[in-house]
Amino acid sequence: MMGAVSTSPAIEVCGLRKAYGEHEAVRGIDFTVGRGEVFGLLGPNGAGKTTTVEILEGYRARDAGEVSVLGFDPERRERALREKLGIVLQSCGFDRHLSPRELVEHWATLYPHPRDPAEVIALVGLEDKQDDLVRKLSGGQQRRLDLALALVGDPDLIFLDEPTTGFDPAARRAAWGAIRALRDLGKTVLLTTHYLDEAQELSDRVAIIKDGRILAIGTPGELGVGAAQRVRVTWRDEDGDLQEREVDDPTQLLNDLTADALARGSSVRELTVVRPSLEDVYLELTAEETEETVGV
């Protein structure tokens, strides 16, 4: 029985729905997150990401659907589940008159099998600041402290809600490094973001969510090539006009272009062959959805 529990998925969501009054924030979504997987929920602001995550964290009650987090129903808020979760909220302050070390050490007392607080502070790179008062830390350092508090209980599953929103590029890179380190520790991570590069960079699998629905789900690579198979070929023709063609298989087109150029003794100028990136898929999917909504 224990074995069955530990090999079951970390998160299972089926037909999840949640409305705030008239507004349907989540309209029936399904996904599964395997153990040790980094799963990204990608979508624009107001897509339903935070609502979904807050239901999984046990902060909100769902209206409908089945949800299992490490084998528990989060809505029942069992302590045994909270001992296994690490939660980084989208924005959260601190008790201002304490130091990172005092906070991390206090947090460690809340969990049955905590990690060594000094080790966790080192993991997030706050050794130099551990005895400063929290109010003297920069925004990026405070977010790293958020992560330290979420990690000190040695959780199996970590929720990161928009972990780098408002970061400068250097702080973002540092945060990405910390998140990759979590994967190396074998942790399961559920990450929400509205940054494509972040989802692409960090996630094993991504679900694209908009208006409370999941539009596509897969690895960043699959979403790039699977959801939109077409390849875009652009070149400049002999009149100097830029040409663009979208094809399923570029072999024939490229052959025609190069044969034609060779026959004329010239070259194919400014030739590009581009597979759609996750960004293109994302824009295509979210744009289609908008048109649909407008059409209704």
Added chain:
Amino acid sequence: MSEVMTLGWHQFRLERKQFWRNPSAAFFGFVLPIVFLLIIGALTDAKHRDIVVPGIAGMNVMASTFNALGMNLTFRREQGLLKRTRGTPMPTISYLGGILANVAFNAVVQVALVIVAGKLLFGLPWPHHWIELIIFTVVGVFSFSALGVAFSHVIPNFDAAPAYTNFVYLPSILIGGVFFDPATSSAVLSDIARVMPISHFVEGMRGSIRVDGGLSHHTGDLAVLALWGAAGLWFAIRGFSWDQRRA
């Protein structure tokens, strides 16, 4: 159960640490009561000084429980501290218990300070009815704490918190018998004072200090104070929110 106590004790110690690291809180908590006692004591003629100690004690109990919890919980709610704690295995009773024990500790220390300072600075006698003093302090701290937690749900954000708490606190101490005997004020004001918890708290504290006092003479005051506490507790639990409401 013992784990709940241990975690509550950790939280209490963390709260104490924060209290002492915030110089303005420590100042308002421990110096201001004495300053007020000196001023009000000097302004009151010797015959009526027995009202000074209970009045200042009442003012301080209300400030260190009702005001402090109203503002502190609003801050924690707005900053997401309550929500963060809710996501940990920390039992609610340990967390809130630690916070409440902290403000109760401040209130009790202030009552003791004011009584000792009254003795040393103005030569007032020690309280005659210690049991009444202890019971009123305990019930007063409980009631104003419960009302403070309940009131924190009314305060929309931390910027507004001082205005909201002072809107209740200042009129309370002005007409509630902190600075003068409410029996001497106008009929309307004394009618208002009669329903407010602060006046009954001050009245009970006064009874514990005077020779002619004693708990048996102030059971009505105790009942009104406890009733406010019960109502406060009901609203505190019913309305408790871990999260800032969505705008």
